[in-house]
Amino acid sequence: MTVDLAVRLRDVVGPAGVVDDPAGMSGYLTDWRHAYSGTAAAVVRPGSTAEVAAVVALCRGSGVAVVPQGGNTGLCGGAVPDSSGRQVVLSLTRMRRIRDLDAANQTVTVEAGAVLRSVQEAAAAAGQLFPLSLGAEGSCTVGGNLATNAGGTGVLRYGTMRDLTLGLEVVLPDGRVWNGLRGLRKDNTGYDLKQLFIGAEGTLGVITAAVLKLYPAVRSRTTAWVALPDPRSAVDLLGVLRAHAGDRLTGFELMSRQSVDFVLRHVPGARDPIAGVHPWYALVELSDTLDDAGLDAVVESGLAEAFERGAAVDAVVAAGAAQAAALWALREGVSEAQNREGPSLKHDVTVPVSRIPEFLERTRRALADAVPGIRVVTYGHVGDGNLHHNLSKPVGGDDDAFRARAPELSRVVYDVTHALDGSISAEHGLGQSKRDVVVDYKDALDLDLMRGIKQLFDAPGLMNPGKVLPD
Ligand code: FAD
Incomplete structure (x- = not known):
């Protein structure tokens, strides 16, 4: 990063809003599982939508890539910068205001850096329910929940983040602010643009605020x-x-x-x-x-x-x-318990509920053939077809030997998932971890359309590059 850019970023967000010393940045450069690490030119922490827009525009003008980050609890390396040391991590964690709660409209308008639990608490204080619930809810943010289209334990009844969202405010990769913050349950005025940003893992823009649905409190x-x-x-x-x-x-x-x-x-x-x-x-x-x-x-x-x-x-x-x-x-x-058993190979797949037994039987046989004694740790939100199908080495097995087999073992799981009309990422996203492998399991036309959308929003490729789409 040039000295000029550093000075101008500090002008926008104030001296405390730019972190560029190694100790201060370290927590932003490695993911929750310590599976992905990178380096960065700086971590920038804007306090408002206008500041996010100015930071994104400045970085774009200097050809510097931006990596949006919320609570950094994602499980596929999507919020971690690469190792070039030239990217800027844009942390939303200072933007955590509940802007409005409209009880009659059953909506809450929140900033992207609001921690999920704080949104649940705000809803509860108003006698309402915000139903998204997941293990990381004390740290993950609404922006991250939206960018990954988070699921969790309530999907069976209330749906994913996509189903819970009525409106968005987004800073586009060129620094313009798209104001789609509407609390409407019906709006048929053309393409539903907000859906493009939900699940895009920060590759199409930075979500700065959202209008979310509320439900009657559970008693x-x-x-x-x-x-x-x-x-x-x-x-x-x-x-x-x-x-x-x-x-x-x-x-x-x-x-x-x-x-x-x-x-x-x-x-x-x-x-x-x-x-x-x-x-x-x-x-x-x-x-x-x-x-x-x-x-x-x-x-x-x-x-x-x-x-x-x-x-x-x-x-x-x-x-x-x-x-x-x-x-x-x-x-x-x-x-957490599985992490204590040595390296674990995680899969977050979904198949039609009716095909879960077949999925489990076919993967069980194929994995046992590949690595006798392999420990298959299956759990998940089965009500919506979602299984976390994670693998641990056999008792007494060698960590490195097991890690070396990871690509082959994942392929076994993904091949069966694909054969049963499933998806290789149910709720965590593609990030870095599944970016390359998705090519084999997604239709070429799907990928073509996705590349076209990326090109439309971010032709220079400076918004979270290296994530979701294969190079
Ligand atoms: P981050 O990890 O910071 O970012 C995730 C992705 O979103 C990155 O690509 C990042 O660039 C992008 N992003 C973040 N903020 C923005 C923004 N404002 N604008 C644009 N892009 C942005 N997930 C589930 O779906 N269901 C579960 O049940 C579940 N359980 C979990 C349990 C544990 C213990 C842990 C650690 C994680 C779990 N997760 C689960 C994964 C994770 O918590 C979710 O993906 C969560 O939504 C990520 O939010 P975050 O704020 O931490 O995002």
Whole structure:
């Protein structure tokens, strides 16, 4: 970065808004998992949309690439700069205001750097619900949630970030501000431009604010942990509970015994809710806007039918909030617990719900053939077909030897996903990690259209280069 650009950036955001010493920058240059690291000319932290626009325009004028970053909790290296040392990381974390909450319109207008939990809290304080919920909600930001079209545990009932968004404000790669901050549920005046920025992982512009949908607050909740004989039973149980609970079924997570074993081994205080060893478990949540909605009776009638059909072998229904939290802690602890077992190879795939059993069986066989003893850690938001299908080396295996097999093993998982009409990225995005491999699993015309859109918005290729699209 030239001295002139550095001076002009400081003029825009103030001296405290530019970080360029190695110690100050280090937290912005490596991702949450320490899987990706880069270097940067500077980290710039604007405090307003006008400042973001000025920073982007200055960088564009100097031919300097910009890497938008929120909470840096992304899992595919999308917010990490490359190793040239010439890129600028644009952190939105100073822009965290709740600009407006319109209870009658059931919308909240927030700045992109607002931490997800703060938006949930603002909604709750107004007696409403903002339903996006995921393990990183104490650190991830709305801008990152939008840029990755985040999913999480409530998708079954409320949809992904795309479904929860009515309007956006975006700084385009040339520094112009696109004001699409409308809180309308109906607007058929041509192309729905906001959808282009959602899920674009910062490659088409910097999201600075959003109008998000709110829902009536949830006043009662029931959580159950169900032991299953096999994955087909999970699909069966999902259907039964949907029939009994309708829209009140708001969470349906699957966990393999291997995932539960890792959590029991590594998460302090974790306890097995059901005696005996079962191959699969479902974590089920029902919720309602009424105080006394009789949810326990609904889940119990659903479970009774599932037992009769042989789709469930045992179950516990949480006796209160503490027990429900303990059940969710089992699910939320998997990722961290698996990290303690050495290198883990992560896959975040989706297939039609009906094909989940076939996916699991085909990958199980192929992976065991490739690496006998490989530990397959499967868990995820199965209600919407999304599986985290992660691999750990065999017990006593060598870390480096396992890492060396990573491309081949991922290909096994992706080939089966593709054969079953699935997607190799359900919710985390492509970032750097799947940027090159997606070429083999996406239609050539899809990629062509994506390149055309990128060209339209960012012909010089200075907005988060090296992410999403193969070079
Ligand atoms: P970052 O990591 O900072 O950035 C992610 C991408 O968005 C990058 O490409 C970046 O350039 C871009 N970006 C960030 N801010 C902006 C902006 N304002 N404008 C334009 N582009 C921007 N994800 C799920 O979907 N579901 C889950 O259940 C889930 N669980 C998780 C659990 C844990 C423990 C962790 C660590 C992560 C999990 N994630 C999950 C992944 C991650 O939390 C989400 O992708 C989240 O939405 C990222 O938000 P962030 O603010 O941290 O974004």
